[in-house]
Amino acid sequence: MNTSTETTVNEQTLSLPVMEYFYTLQGEGFHQGKAAYFIRLAGCDVGCVWCDVKESWDVSKHPLKSISHLVDQVKQTPARIVVITGGEPLMHDLTLLTSALQESGFQTHIETSGAYPLSGNWNWICLSPKKFKAPLPELINKADELKVVIYHKSDFDWAEKYAALVNPTCKLYLQPEWDKAAEVTPQIIDYIKANPQWQLSLQIHKYINVP
Numbered sequence: 762m763n764t765s766t767e768t769t770v771n772e773q774t775l776s777l778p779v780m781e782y783f784y785t786l787q788g789e790g791f792h793q794g795k796a797a798y799f800i801r802l803a804g805c806d807v808g809c810v811w812c813d814v815k816e817s818w819d820v821s822k823h824p825l826k827s828i829s830h831l832v833d834q835v836k837q838t839p840a841r842i843v844v845i846t847g848g849e850p851l852m853h854d855l856t857l858l859t860s861a862l863q864e865s866g867f868q869t870h871i872e873t874s875g876a877y878p879l880s881g882n883w884n885w886i887c888l889s890p891k892k893f894k895a896p897l898p899e900l901i902n903k904a905d906e907l908k909v910v911i912y913h914k915s916d917f918d919w920a921e922k923y924a925a926l927v928n929p930t931c932k933l934y935l936q937p938e939w940d941k942a943a944e945v946t947p948q949i950i951d952y953i954k955a956n957p958q959w960q961l962s963l964q965i966h967k968y969i970n971v972p
């Protein structure tokens with residue numbers, strides 16, 4: 762959702778507020794370690810207390826970029842995968858962006874809290890639900906990957922609540938919250954050993970110092 766009441770329909774459909782875009786390695790989850798072009802859209806009202814991209818929240822602080830410009834930027838790299846992240850990217854209508862990327866031969870991946878209706882065409886949906894704003898049921902059963910950030914040991918029960926709702930083929934990941942990693946990673950390891958349907962996701966981009 763764009764908070765500016767002056768934004769035109771044309772801008773809403775052909776341009777999106779973008780905080781940053783860059784070519785790197787996917788650091789998390791099922792596609793961890795693969796080269797991917799990231800487009801980080803601005804805007805989020807989910808309000809995670811431990812959010813590591815709070816500067817993305819205020820959509821008015823980030824410029825609108827045209828979809829054609831974004832696709833052109835991706836084309837300048839050998840990327841095959843484009844990850845749309847945020848912020849909460851589904852605050853925006855992503856139909857045209859994903860169509861343009863797929864028409865250019867790119868695989869479209871999204872990382873979302875699931876708090877807003879799904880738009881766009883996706884080759885991979887990573888649902889990372891947050892306690893602060895519940896995901897919509899329509900998102901839960903479309904997820905290819907469920908990635909739950911563990912901040913406190915009570916989060917394991919919360920993760921199981923969503924694991925029971927996703928599609929049976931959905932991959933299940935537990936990821937330590939970065940600032941709590943020293944405390945919760947050993948708990949996650951023990952939990953996965955006892956519950957091997959889950960896998961560990963580490964934010965490897967933070968260990969190898971890439972964006």
Ligand code: SF4
Nearest residue numbers: 805807808809812848
């Ligand atoms: S959903 Fe993502 S961007 Fe939004 S507050 Fe939570 S961690 Fe930050």
